[in-house]
Amino acid sequence: MTSLALQLKRLALPQSDPGLLTRKEVASLLFDPKDAAQMDRSSFYALGCTGLEELLGIEPAFYEFQDTLFSRSSLTLERSVQSREVNDKLDAGISLFLTRLCPYFLLKPAQKCIEWLVHRFHIQLYNVDSLLACALPYHETKMFVRVVQLLNINEATNRWNWLHCLQKPGVPLARGTLITHCYKDLSFMDFICTLVTKSIKAYSGHSANCSQLRVIFSFYASTIVPALDAVEKVSDTIISKLLPYIQKGLKSSLADYKAATYMIVCQLAVKVVLEASLVDTLALQLSKSLVREPVLAKEGLGCLIVLLQNQKEGAVGPRAFGRLCCMSSLVETLQVMASVHDVSPLLRYLLPHLVHGVFSTCTGERRDHTGLTQSLNHVCLFLLLDEYLSQSETSEQHITSLNQRLLPLVRLFESKYGGALDSVIAAHVGDVSDTEQKQLFHHFLSLSMSSGKYQILGNSDTSLLLSLKHPLPSVRSLAVEHLMGIITSGQVRHKTTFSVLIMSVLSHFCYKQVFIDRLDPEDTVSSLLSLLQRTDLSLADQWLPVLTAAVQLLSDPRVAKGGAELVQRAGWSLLPFLVITAGRPDSAQLQLARHVAQSAVIAQHPLTVDWAQGDEPSANRPRCVCVCVCVFFVPSGEVWWNPEKLDTNTCCYLALICRLFHVVVNGAGQGASAGSFRELMRLLLQVHLKEAPLLFRFLCVLWGYSSNQGEQLDVKVGAVLQTQALYVGRALLSGQPAATLADLASAKSPVFPSLLACLTSPVREVRRAGLGALQSLSAADASPFQPITEKLLKHTEEIIADPSYISQALGVLHEESVSAKGRSQQKKLQASMEQLLQIIQAPGCPSYTACTLLSALGQVNGESVLSALLPLLDRLLEQSGPEPPTLLRHEAQLLQLVLGKYNEAAAPLLAKNQACVDLLVRALRTSARPHADIPSFQITALEQITKPFFSALPDEKVQQRLLAVMFDLLVESRNPLVANTVSSVFKAIAVDGELVANELTPPEKPKVTVTVQQTRRSKALQSGEAGPEEGAVSWDRVTLILELLQHKKKLRRAQLLVPPLFSLLASLEPRVGDQGNMEYTKQLLLSCLLNVCQKLSPDGGAVAPDVLDEDKFNVELVVQCVRVSEMPQTHHHALLLLGAVAGIFPEKVLHNIMPIFTFMGANIMRLDDAYSFQVISKTVQTVIPALIEVSRLSSDTPIVHVFTDALPHVPEHRRLPILAQLVTTLGPARFLWVLMLLLFKQHATHTASSASEKDAALERDVDFWISLCCHFEVSDQLTSLIRILQYLMQLPQDKDDETTSKKEEEEEEKLIFSVEAHSSKELRHFKFLSVSFMAQLLASARFIGKVRPVHGEPRIKGLSQYLLEEILRYIHSVARCVEENADKPTAKFWRALLNKSYDALDKVNALLPTDTFITVMKGLMGNQLPSVRRKAMELLNNKLQHRTQWEEPQVTVLLQLSGNLLSIVGKGHGKVAEEEEEQAVNRQTALYSLKLLCRSFGSGHQEAFVPVLAAAVELVTSPDEEKNVVGSALLCIAEVVSTLKALAIPQLPRLMPAVLHALTHRKELLANEIYLLSAVTAMQRVTETLPHFISPYLQETTAQVGERAESSSSSSSSSSSQLAVRLASLRSTVATKLPPRVLLPTVTKCYSSMGELGPLMSILQEHIGHMEKEQLNAHQSELTAFFLTALDFRAQHCQGDLEKTERIEGFVIDCLLAMVMKLSEVSFRPLFFKLFEWSKTPAEDKERLLTFYRLADRIADRLKGLFVLFAGNLVKPFADLLRQTNAAATDEPLFDPDDDGGVEKSVLLLRFVLDCLHKIFLYDTQRFLSRERADALLGPLVDQLENSLGGDDVYQQRVSKHLLPCIAQFAVAMGDDTQWKALNYQILLKTRHASSKVRFSSLLMLTELAAKLRENYMVLLPETVPFLAELMEDECEEVEHQVQKVIQEMENILGEPLQSYF
Secondary structure, eight states: OOOHHHHHHHHHSGGGOSOTTTOOOOOOSSSOHHHHHTSOHHHHHHHHHHHHHHHHTTOGGGGGGTTTTTSGGGGTOOGGGSOHHHHHHHHHHHHHHHHHHGGGTTSHHHHHHHHHHHHHHOHHHHOHHHHHHHHGGGTTSHHHHHHHHHSOOOSTTSTTGGGGGGTTTOOOOOHHHHHHHHHHOHHHHHHHHHHHHHHHHHHTTTOSSOGGGHHHHHHHHHHHHHHHHHSSSOOHHHHHHHHHHHHHHHHOOOHHHHHHHHHHHHHHHHHOOOOHHHHHHHHHHHHHHHHHOGGGHHHHHHHHHHHHHHSOTTOSOHHHHHHHHTOTTHHHHHHHHHTTSOOHHHHHHHHHHHHHHHHHOSSOOOOOOOOOOHHHHHHHHHHHHHHHHTOTTSOHHHHHHHHHHHHHHHHHHHHHOHHHHHHHHHHHHTTOOSHHHHHHHHHHHTTOSGGGGGOEETTTTEEHHHHHTOSSHHHHHHHHHHHHHHHHTTOOOOGGGGHHHHHHTTTOGGGHHHHTTTSOHHHHHHHHHHHHHHOOTTTOGGGHHHHHHHHHHHTOGGGGGGOHHHHHHHHHHHGGGGOOOOOOTTOHHHHHHHHHHHSHHHHTSGGGTTTTOSSSOOTTGGGGGTTTTOOOOOOSSOSSOOTTTSOHHHHHHHHHHHHHHHHHHHHTTSSTTHHHHHHHHHHHHHHTOOSHHHHHHHHHHHHHGGGOOSOSSOOOOOHHHHHHHHHHHHHHHHTSOHHHHHHHTSTTOSHHHHHHHHTTOSSHHHHHHHHHHHHHHTTOTTOTTHHHHHHHHTTHHHHHHOTTHHHHHHHHHHHHHHSSSOHHHHHHHHHHHHHHHHHHHSTTSOHHHHHHHHHHTTTOOSHHHHHHHHHHHHHHHHHTSSSSSOOOHHHHHHHHHHHTTOSTTTHHHHHHOHHHHHHHHHHHTOOOOSSTTSOOHHHHHHHHOOHHHHHHOOOHHHHHHHHHHHHHHHHHOOOHHHHHHHHHHHHHSOEEHHHHHHHHSOTTSOTTOOOHHHHHHHHHTTTSOOOTTGGGOOHHHHHHHHHHHTTOOOEESGGGGHHHHHHHHHHHTTOOSOHHHHHHHHHHHHHHHHHHHHHHOTTSOOOOTTTSOGGGSOHHHHHHHHHHOOOHHHHHHHHHHHHHHHHHSHHHHHHTHHHHHHHHHHTGGGOOSHHHHHHHHHHHHHHHHHHHHHHTOSOOHHHHHHHHHHGGGSOHHHHHHHHHHHHHHHOHHHHHHHHHHHHHHHHHTOOOSSHHHHHHHHHHHHHHHHHHHTTSOHHHHHHHHHHHHHHHHHSOSSTTSOOOOOHHHHHHHHHHOOTTTSOHHHHHHHHHHHHHHHHHHHHOHHHHHHHGGGTTOHHHHHHHHHHHHHHHHHHHHHHHHHHHTTTSTTHHHHHHHHHHHHHHHHHHHHHSOHHHHHHHHHHHHTOSSHHHHHHHHHHHHHHHHHOOOOOHHHHHHHHHHHHHHHHHHHOOSSSOHHHHHHHHHHHHHHHHHHHHHHHHHTTTOOGGGHHHHHHHHHHHHOTTSOHHHHHHHHHHHHHHHHHHGGGGGGGHHHHHHHHHHHHHHOHHHHTOHHHHHHHHHHHHHHHHHOGGGOGGGHHHHHHHHHHHHHHHHTOOSHHHHHHHHHHHHHHHHHHHHSOHHHHHHHHHHHHHHOSOOHHHHHHHHHHHHTOOHHHHHHTHHHHHHHHHHHHTHHHHHOSSOHHHHHHHHHHHHHHHHHHHTTSOHHHHHHHHHHHHHHHHSSTTOOHHHHHHHHHHHHHHHHHGGGGGGGOGGGHHHHHHHHHHTOTTTOSSOSSOTTSTTHHHHHHHHHHHHHHHHHHHHHTOOSOOOOHHHHHHHHHHHHHGGGOOTTOHHHHHHHIIIIIHHHHHHHHHHHOOHHHHHHHHHHHHHHTTOSSHHHHHHHHHHHHHHHHHHGGGGGGGHHHHHHHHHHHTTOSSHHHHHHHHHHHHHHHHHHTSOOGGGO
């Protein structure tokens, strides 16, 4: 090795990582390689440890790696120098760690750990397979790509080379690519399979189920299965590769691994036909896995089914069957699977083995409940029967045992596949011929109950089924006995099969105990009752024992288990059997009744509790069933039996009668007991309902009670019972005599109303039955309801079909009754209707019946109806008062229905009947709500006031009263629903304005008679006392009415509201109470007036005087609201009203227009909300055009004046919309310029308090003006600018000048800007503002944005040209004024105005096309005025700076301008001083223009700029030229030279000397930093462009660079910073562009002559950095000699200025370090020792020691651990210097104390030594610090604790920052506990020093030592404690406190308390 860098590379890192010290990139997973190169190892270690700690919180399995891969020792472990055994162990640890890390790879902690392994152990090089195995499951993520990019897999032989294509693009690995590679490269397939087994092994012992590895198993299955599917042919090699892992997976106890293996086996089975032996093996392994770990039973069986389904039949042997039989959940799993999937392949395999197993063994019974297909069940049964019949030679005992095992199986087949069993048995019947087989066949038949039809009974020689149906009783008896035997044996499984048989053998009562427990109680009761009701004892006495047994069974207590309801049902069903119809005392009916009476069911019934007492039951006792319950009586005087008004006892009696009626009528309909029930019905009617009125009152209860929602009777009358009662009533009515029927049909009878109510039932049969009863009732001709009855019976079909038809029919009848046709019939109908209404309002009528009837009368309306119902309404309202009792639900509904009769048909009654109105008012004021689901009566009454009803009221007084009540409710009620309802009602009805006006007017005042005169009088009396009538206004009520009027549309004669509204508005003003409410009321009044105006004039036009008189509309009062009110909303409403009135009464509004705008300016425009702007906009839009039209003014300037004057009072963000609206209304083309000039005038006449406020106001106003202009079109803006310019030219120069304007123009001028009214200063300010605004507007982004889309339009072009002409004309005028006023005080103003005009011209030019612009500029450059020429050049410069795209013809024309510019540059002599100064500015501008032209077009037209360079050089070489012109020339030269390149070489001999001469000798130029910057810029550009042609000027250039750098560093201005940048660029150009042979001699020469070496050294340092190795070797001796001279700067030139010396010496050392880092070891070693020897000579001069050890410290910092190779010879000098600089150890100082800075030099040298030693110890990895070297340094280092050299402050700083780190790192580098003890003891001895500061420093040293050694310090603790104990009682308090801190910090460091040591 010949290079030091190569040796560093070899020694640095494993794998000889290149460039350890200067590396630019480092492999990294998380960081950019360049950023990672800047991080040290400790950072990566801390990152890895952090990641490991976070992982430990997730997975404890990583604990073991804390002491191996992440231990402190791993920081220094180098793999490349370790043995194979160590590396193998390390590889094993890394592999295990990465395997465990794989499930957490995507987590940030895992990536931190990998980052540490990559950085320290280079796993991307050593452990590629393990790293990829960790990342491969995440191959579709970006993190996997980052891992792949770390690898070196470029070589084609690398097994991972197929991933190389991913590295550069950085895209994830596609899934298809992975799968393809998996089946193509079997080693990779093996790698994936091995990954799973390694992962399981890695986590074995740490996790029971290895749930962490789910991602591994998923990857395993999702890769292998698709690979098998994708491969064209699965070869034997693939199968052999997978089989070992399949066996491992099947044997594994991990569910996920096993599931993945199942998937692979399934894919193999589907993809390829395997050999039979392999299939058998796989099936056996699958079976074993299911038995061993049945966690995936369903999946395992599914896999086995797939295997059996896709492989050859018979390939699986019996071994798998034996294993499957041991699976406990086989049957249940198959049953679940069979419901979804086809399991027949497995069953086809199992069934033959199962059948054979049943007959071959007596154990291991299996039951299969799985559903079989049609073929399988026949096959299975056939096999079973065939195998059974083959057992002919077996013993009887074996057959019995076999039968016991087969019984459940056969029964199961019978229940699920009965048809298959029958068909198989039927097929065998004909084939069985042998006797033994017949016997076996019968045995097989006996195994099933349903197959018992084939079983032969021995005694009868026939089957059981035929025996039960045999005609001989003895045979049937035997069959029953046999059946009982089956039941007794417990073989009954389906109770429903035997229910009928059991009932047929009840005579065998002794057997009832057998089966009663086995049957369902409800089924038993139903069957027994069915038997009882089916048998008629009067015809068949022989059934008595059976029925008696049935009754006894019903009384059995076990039947009661079915519940009390079941027992009750049985009791009610047995009651009819107590009714005896036979007369004989020994009849079967009587005997059965006796048994029924004695039964427990009847004995427990409350009605029959004592019937079983006594020996002889009487035939008459059951007849008393109806008599004995009659304990209460219903009052006979009532027409209705009203359950709502009966007492409790009567209600109970009625309920009982209803229940008895229900039971009896149900039983009397049909069945065997119908006769008994009919007898019972007769008894019921005879005993309780003997009289016809009572009977029909009872029936009326049943007919109507179904509509009752109350629970008075606690009986539910359903539609069936109601229908039955109606049919009973029909039958009874048909049999009644005429007199009785007439009474029943009379008005006092409830029959007709009840039947009529039934016709509204929603049940069709009820209506049909009701019509039938009504038909029977119609026989009574004298009935008052006969007309209604006849009409209804004519529409029977319609009523039956539609339940709502009855309402229509009654409505038609009512209409007929009130018609004029047929007067007699009309009267009868009227009488019938009135009678019906009388029944409804009768107190005794049940409310639910009344509700039903009134609902049926829903279409019956009119005055008579309402009049008839008023008493009912009065009674119900009385009951609904606040006092109890409250109304029932039906009463409340009835009240609602009655209120519903207040409609348009009955409305005239309210005018005739005062009670009718009073009742409605009572209802309106009744807020009661008895039921939550029913609205209050108040709401119901309000809802009746509809638009038709209100309009139908004939009397306005009634309307007025209802309105008053509604408004009163609105005021009084606190219910929001009432308020909403009142609002809705009022909104819907049509109201006359007079009614509302009456409600608004106070009662004391005359209504609707308020005139304007009265209003004015009331206003005039505002200051007087309030009249009594004013206090009568109820403002709450008025406010609510006004709120209702806000949205009122249906208002007739709305104009009648105007006077009372103005009256209220006038009376409201003087009130000073609640100001907020008053303002709100005022707003309501104004809003109502506005609504009236909009109703009267929807289009905003005038209104006829007869509709609304102008005198009634008080505009002054509205203005008064604006003036007095302080509420913004009030102002808004008033202005809206004025805007509406302006269209109706324009003259009246115009009369007040100026006060309105005055108030608007004073008040309104200050208000700040969005609504206010809308109001003002509307006012402007409506009032202003009217003002213009009426006033017929030729100019509208006064209007604009009003708004402009009001503008200061407007909120800032509202000014723009207001003025924009104004100008839009007036027309922007005519008035925008006027408004702008008025705004300029306003600003010009406004005086600001300070200059800052003035500037801020100007900036704010200009921005506002621009925003205002940009609201309008571009054409309007340009037109306005032209008009402004024309106006400005009309103004005089000064106030005193005479004008020749016309009279009209003078008038307009006075309107805009009156010269007489303003001062001269204001006039000038006005002009300046106008021109400034034009320039700013044209340059604004908003204006440009509006111009850009329309820039090409002809109109815009024409206006732009016109504007340019005007601005040029104005400029000419202003320029003339400049000349005329040159000697006046206003000269400065005119020059400023001219500049602003030029600025405006510049902006106008931007609007022009480029060709026109160039032509104009060329003409302006020839102008006779210098200012115009300069302005033209500035415009050109501006265009060149901002324009980047030029066409070639335009470039040609522009290049022609260079001649004009050169002519301007050349005019520098022969003028007066002032003009020359002006000309100098022009020349500078011309040079700048040439520079811009060269920059823009020089690269393509170099020849055109050669004269420019010559002219600029001529200027520079001229000694008398003005410095600013020279500076501009230099900048032009810099630009031209960089463009011309080689064409500029001829000018160098003139240019460079001139520049250098000027920099050297022209001191007046050097004082100008701008000039310096120009000169340096020119030099930098020349040097950069022509570096090989400046050798003659290099030395002087370098010297100038140094001098100028020193001067620039001392200044802090902005130009100095730019100068510094230019100088740095020049230095870099010199350093990098020049060859060493030219630059190095120059540097050597400059060193001796320059005072500031920093710039020179920076040039040399950068130059060395760019030198090649060959160049450096060639010039090394020259550089070495130079550096030896330069390093001697301290010794030769140091004269006490240590700071300057240190700075310059630092430059030299930095430069030398740049060379050292590029040297080889061969070259560096002699150089270093040469420098070492140089530092020791001469011996008496110690200055070189400072330089050398400072250099050594810097080299150690750069080389780090490699400096140790050269530091061996420095140990003894280090020790000597430590002693020599120790003031406590020697009396002879190293440096002469008499010399200036001797002590400081010693302190500095000591610091360099300590820092250098610290770096050696810090980077020591080669055991540099041997025992001898450690012993040599230990004493001098520790003794430095006593060295007080430099004073206390220097001592403390040296100890804390230099000595403590050095000794602490010294201890770490020793690495030996024996040496630690020596060091620790030496430090402890210093704790006994006499000086307290030494003791204090020793304590600090102990703390630092413990912090570095940490737990290793425990061995040093015993000897430390005694010294600390001594110091705890130190005389110095500071030391004592420090001891406590030391102990506390040691406890924190060591992790255990130290108190036990004391």
